[in-house]
Amino acid sequence: MKKYFVFSDAHGNYDAMIEGFKKANFDSENKDHYLVGLGDFFDRGNQNDLVLNYLLEMDRKNKLYAIRGNHDDFLYDLLENKSDGKFHAYYHGLDKTIENLSGMPIYSFFENNLEHVKKIKENYPDLISLLSKMKDHYVIGNYMLTHAGFTENKRGFWEIYNMSNTIDFIKKYPYDDYIQIFGHWHASDLNKIYLNKKMIGEPFIYKNFIGIDACSIKTNKIFILVIELENGHAKITDIIK
Template sequence: MKNIFVVSDIHGHYDQFVQVLSFWDKKDTLVILGDLIDRGPQSLQVIQKVLALKDEFGDQVIVCLGNHEDMFIDYLNFPDIKQDRFFKNGGLDTIRNFQAQLPNDFMTVNPVMQVEMIKEKYAREISMITTSKIFVIIGNVLFTHAGFDSNFETIDNTSAEDFLWIRKHYLTQNRTPYINVFGHTPVHLIHDSSDVWVSEDAKYIGIDGGCYMTGQLNALHISEAGEILNIYKSVIDPPNN
């Protein structure tokens, strides 16, 4: 029986990430459900930590794409028209974090040149992001960043955009064979707490502690059968931003 350790929505909060990783049993699969970046102070360090883990543990470490990585990819592909959207949604914090290892004139050049500098300096980091999975199924558990289109009994009807961006899918009964573990929606919007939320029928599990607002990063230890084995959290004083 395979067990999985799951983290989501780190948003550049490296210290919380390292704290919850201390609970990870290295025999278990590590799944990160996206939004490694933006809004927090150390997005680059989070990405590089995940890269180091993938170098050490290989396919035992699985990264899913989040909607913030999706915006980052859009920015890299279309900097002239996507920069404002990315920057306004926390991407400017990420770029400022990247800037420490970029040329001094980085912030003064046009967006196209900025992106070329980023691509040249951070090729491995970008490759990891762009090759991240849209969703992962392990045993009876469907791992997604945001969720899936719960109007259907199968995930085959869910678009890539919905896996990354959907909201309130958990308000509709999950008729798929899978338990859905998801991030994206801070759980205090679901049950007035930053702790992991489990639906009454246990077919939905929300784990986003809203770390960039609350300082709380949650981690879930779950079996491939969908049994919750443990829940962990790292709580650091909420950020001032």
């Protein structure tokens, strides 16, 4: 029986992430245990280097299924010269990731980002490969796992998008063929909007939607869903808060 330990939005909070894995009894040496990360591994927190080292280790052990969140895109685009990174460094916490991974102070990044990018690539030669092979979704049985859900495009089709407006996704998504598991939007905000309850530190569970962004920077928590898969049948057996 395979066990999948699903988490999201670590945002550079290594301690909370590891504590969650310990509570969930994840064992990287168990051949049937796997991590499924729903994205936003980086930014805002101060332990992005530790998070990355752990992800790289799990990837080398073939223990990691990773989805690329919008914050992971920020880092990928910087490294691939698709963005200078300055906007996201100033407004969205990418500055923490740049400092942690380059080992250089952030103030000089805004003058010339090339040295920081060069240093990150030198320090982590496997980083671009890790980011580039991250997927936009995984399916485990009747569970659809994404970073932020789906967005309706101009032609009226729903497509996976890692910057979806999750509130609109929950309100308007017309299909119920899968139970949707996602991060991106703080579960506490979704609980307030849809359940009219102030439920800080609780995952969002409503109809066929499950939101597991614990807002780790404020709560110092990572939610972990444990999904067991046996003979093609999947079920959630535990939720670690």
